[in-house]
Amino acid sequence: MCRTGHRPDPHEPERGDTSDTAFAALLEDSAEELYESAPCGYLSTLMDGTVAKVNTTLLNWLGLERTAVVGRKRFTDLLTVGGRLYHETHLSPLLRMHGEINGIALEIRRPGGGRMPVLVSGAVKYGSTGEPLLTRLTVFDARERRAYEEELLRSRKAAEESARQARADRARLQDALAVLQQSLLPATLPPVPGVDTAAHYHTASPDRLGGDFYDVFPLDGTRFAFFLGDVCGKGPQAAALTSLTRYTLRAAALHDPDPVSALSTLNTVLHERYTGGDPRYCTAIFGVLDPDPVTGRVAVRLASGGHPPALVVRADGQADFLATPGGLLVGVLPDPHFTAAATTLGPGDNLLLYTDGLTEARTGEDRTALYGDQALRDFCAHRAGEPAPALVLALTGLLDELGEGLDDDTALLAFGVPTRPAPGPATKNPS
Amino acid sequence: MSPLNFITRTAPTGPVLEIAGDLDYAHAPQLHAQLPGLDLRPGQRLVIDLAGMEFCDSTGITALLAARNHAHAARADIALAAVPAHTLRVLRVVGLDQVFAIHPDSGAATRP
Numbered sequence A: 001m002c003r004t005g006h007r008p009d010p011h012e013p014e015r016g017d018t019s020d021t022a023f024a025a026l027l028e029d030s031a032e033e034l035y036e037s038a039p040c041g042y043l044s045t046l047m048d049g050t051v052a053k054v055n056t057t058l059l060n061w062l063g064l065e066r067t068a069v070v071g072r073k074r075f076t077d078l079l080t081v082g083g084r085l086y087h088e089t090h091l092s093p094l095l096r097m098h099g100e101i102n103g104i105a106l107e108i109r110r111p112g113g114g115r116m117p118v119l120v121s122g123a124v125k126y127g128s129t130g131e132p133l134l135t136r137l138t139v140f141d142a143r144e145r146r147a148y149e150e151e152l153l154r155s156r157k158a159a160e161e162s163a164r165q166a167r168a169d170r171a172r173l174q175d176a177l178a179v180l181q182q183s184l185l186p187a188t189l190p191p192v193p194g195v196d197t198a199a200h201y202h203t204a205s206p207d208r209l210g211g212d213f214y215d216v217f218p219l220d221g222t223r224f225a226f227f228l229g230d231v232c233g234k235g236p237q238a239a240a241l242t243s244l245t246r247y248t249l250r251a252a253a254l255h256d257p258d259p260v261s262a263l264s265t266l267n268t269v270l271h272e273r274y275t276g277g278d279p280r281y282c283t284a285i286f287g288v289l290d291p292d293p294v295t296g297r298v299a300v301r302l303a304s305g306g307h308p309p310a311l312v313v314r315a316d317g318q319a320d321f322l323a324t325p326g327g328l329l330v331g332v333l334p335d336p337h338f339t340a341a342a343t344t345l346g347p348g349d350n351l352l353l354y355t356d357g358l359t360e361a362r363t364g365e366d367r368t369a370l371y372g373d374q375a376l377r378d379f380c381a382h383r384a385g386e387p388a389p390a391l392v393l394a395l396t397g398l399l400d401e402l403g404e405g406l407d408d409d410t411a412l413l414a415f416g417v418p419t420r421p422a423p424g425p426a427t428k429n430p431s
Numbered sequence B: 001m002s003p004l005n006f007i008t009r010t011a012p013t014g015p016v017l018e019i020a021g022d023l024d025y026a027h028a029p030q031l032h033a034q035l036p037g038l039d040l041r042p043g044q045r046l047v048i049d050l051a052g053m054e055f056c057d058s059t060g061i062t063a064l065l066a067a068r069n070h071a072h073a074a075r076a077d078i079a080l081a082a083v084p085a086h087t088l089r090v091l092r093v094v095g096l097d098q099v100f101a102i103h104p105d106s107g108a109a110t111r112p
Helices: A017-027 A031-036 A056-062 A081-098 A143-184 A235-255 A259-273 A372-381 A388-405 B028-037 B058-073 B085-093
Strands: A041-046 A051-054 A100-109 A115-126 A132-141 A196-202 A212-218 A224-231 A282-291 A298-305 A310-313 A319-322 A339-345 A350-354 A410-416 B005-011 B014-023 B045-056 B077-081 B101-103
Touching: A041 A056, A056 A100, A056 A132, A081 A100, A081 A115, A115 A143, A143 A235, A196 A212, A196 A388, A212 A235, A212 A410, A224 A235, A224 A350, A224 A410, A235 A259, A235 A282, A259 A282, A259 A298, A310 A339, A310 A372, A319 A372, A339 A350, A350 A372, A350 A388, A372 A388, A388 A410, B005 B028, B014 B028, B014 B058, B028 B058, B045 B058, B045 B085, B058 B077
Parallel strands: B014 B045, B045 B077, B077 B101
Antiparallel strands: A041 A051, A041 A132, A100 A115, A115 A132, A196 A410, A212 A224, A224 A282, A282 A298, A298 A339, A310 A319, A310 A350, A350 A410, B005 B014
């Protein structure tokens, strides 16, 4: 292609006038030929728009004879209706004002009613006294470009539609997740005669179904069972495990409300369900509340499977963990040991169950600076004597304060014995 | 977040898997993926050396339990070595200190 190269043409062993002449012949014959057969359309119009000159390329696109165009048609006659309008409103005023136009998109009419997208540039030629003489226009084939633009437009529409669909799907999924999440927790706690109950669930991420759970339900006329726990992992698998755990414990308790027995039944179910390379387990405290309608005191028996110990906050300000050492995660071993403990709650006493989202919450940049058991005990001891709902409310405020440091779900469940007799059948009729 | 790295070596007691980095929700699956590649024969002991482990959450503990199940399926034993203090505390809370043999370092864990 490039004549400045130094390599000799293999077909022209002798370089010299002969090859240069041959090349000039190949290159271009005349300015007229260049005009007529250029790869773009050329035309010149008088100032009223009448076509004065047009090249063969453009005539071929139009499918018209030269004699039918020159002196007989105006430039606008070659355009589609839309193109004509655009010419009148934009192109013509621009030419008059600036004397030139650049890359205006129009459509020309083709034989048989077709149309062809083109890009038109033009410049006005002025006479020696500055009066406009004629307009020269170049017309470029824009079919490929138009197709490309349409393709781009289609792609953009498709992308916008996908994005819209994705937003809708996401909203629907979050709705479904919220419903499922609710099914994992009781909507409300049943009233327990002579006992204040309060619970709170903090979700670390709206996208991830939680792995903490709790429940309170009646066992018979007087006793109530409760549990609170934490399944390993996060997401849908954890939620499925939570669901299985919740309903297994409920059914087990109705069969045998002994806390160790209930956890053992759950252990059997989980261990058989999840073995091998994908072990699933949970930690849980299961317990039974046995309120004495005469004394108003509430006997609590519970058992722990690998769960952080419950906290007993006495009315006098004493706060102690109800130790359940050595209780194993539920679902790990076929025949595990669960640790039982018991206490009695008097007026003003509270029993708090929690998941380690709270005690493992980060209190600094370092992941080893955690809120901890001691801080929780102190926090609750300062609120000794307050009703259970007030304690849970204070802890909810604490969770909010922990903010970013709280990166796990957290469940809270508290039982308290009111200092004054609570309204209810058990206290109204203490026989 | 630190990436999770593994080094496997062979001791007289069997394979030693050194874990460095974060054994958490994002990385624990990598430990699951390591298990099938371990050359663990009946009667051997799989030692998991946690000296380089910087963080371990409940999914990390699940992965350790999966390693235990894997070892038992191969009729082998499992031991943890150099468990960081925080993880050791968690293992005690959930009772797993009774389930895993825990050694101060891999030297003690690989003593036949």
